[in-house]
Amino acid sequence: MIQLENVTKTYPRATRPSLEGASAFIEKGEFVFFIGPTGSGKTTIIRLLLREETPTSGRVVVNGRDVANMHSWKVPAFRRSIGCVFQDFRLLPNRTAAENVAFALEVIGKSRTVARRVVPEVLELVGLGGKENRYPHQLSGGEQQRVAIARAFVNRPLVLLADEPTGNLDPDTSIEIMRLLDRINRTGTTIVMVTHDSNIVNQMRRRVIEIDTGRIVRDQPRGVYG
Numbered sequence: 754m755i756q757l758e759n760v761t762k763t764y765p766r767a768t769r770p771s772l773e774g775a776s777a778f779i780e781k782g783e784f785v786f787f788i789g790p791t792g793s794g795k796t797t798i799i800r801l802l803l804r805e806e807t808p809t810s811g812r813v814v815v816n817g818r819d820v821a822n823m824h825s826w827k828v829p830a831f832r833r834s835i836g837c838v839f840q841d842f843r844l845l846p847n848r849t850a851a852e853n854v855a856f857a858l859e860v861i862g863k864s865r866t867v868a869r870r871v872v873p874e875v876l877e878l879v880g881l882g883g884k885e886n887r888y889p890h891q892l893s894g895g896e897q898q899r900v901a902i903a904r905a906f907v908n909r910p911l912v913l914l915a916d917e918p919t920g921n922l923d924p925d926t927s928i929e930i931m932r933l934l935d936r937i938n939r940t941g942t943t944i945v946m947v948t949h950d951s952n953i954v955n956q957m958r959r960r961v962i963e964i965d966t967g968r969i970v971r972d973q974p975r976g977v978y979g
């Protein structure tokens with residue numbers, strides 16, 4: 754599902770690589786945490802997986818596609834096939850919860866009839882039934898993240914990438930968001946999550962890949978934060 758093969762990334766004008774010789778193979782349906790100190794290269798991995806950056810050397814394969822060598826015209830469709838969730842939610846502020854989710858369907862050309870059926874279902878799934886018509890500023894941080902997860906999941910992506918999804922949330926709300934990601938994972942969606950949150954990693958006991966100064970230093974099934 755996801756393959757990093759000896760991946761090195763040196764940003765332009767950087768003095769040392771942000772990622773060096775990183776290799777990992779992630780199977781369909783896995784739930785993987787990338788952990789490591791600030792600046793270790795975690796977000797760089799997410800950016801490589803989304804083809805926001807290309808590796809300096811090595812191979813990045815997502816859903817069977819060699820991401821680095823993909824034609825640039827194929828990149829937008831490729832990105833739309835992956836669900837993404839970020840620390841800062843990234844919702845459209847002048848659209849309601851339902852409209853934010855519907856937007857993800859619109860951009861892949863789904864009809865309004867489909868949206869009218871699917872959007873309430875997915876908002877119900879994330880626990881936001883009854884709040885469809887609220888704007889982001891009328892929702893708590895945890896609720897906004899639920900909308901973002903609904904938007905990421907509405908197209909049933911094979912892979913969901915989450916970069917510090919609980920970074921702005923209190924511990925209880927973070928656990929609720931993790932329950933939701935766990936449920937989504939159980940539908941077969943592969944989840945790759947970058948986090949600093951040791952409590953969450955220790956509670957979930959999923960695969961942990963630890964990075965330190967650009968190198969993978971640990972890859973452990975049912976790991977802890979360490």
Ligand SMILES: Nc1ncnc2c1ncn2[C@@H]1O[C@H](COP(=O)(O)OP(=O)(O)OP(=O)(O)O)[C@@H](O)[C@H]1O
Nearest residue numbers: 764765767771789790791792793794795796797798
């Ligand atoms: N566009 C860029 N140009 C140059 N250097 C960069 C760029 N983006 C990131 N870096 C450097 O690459 C290294 C890894 O950054 P990255 O954002 O991947 O770390 P991270 O582990 O996600 O950190 P954090 O936990 O703080 O988000 C850092 O030293 C950073 O300064």
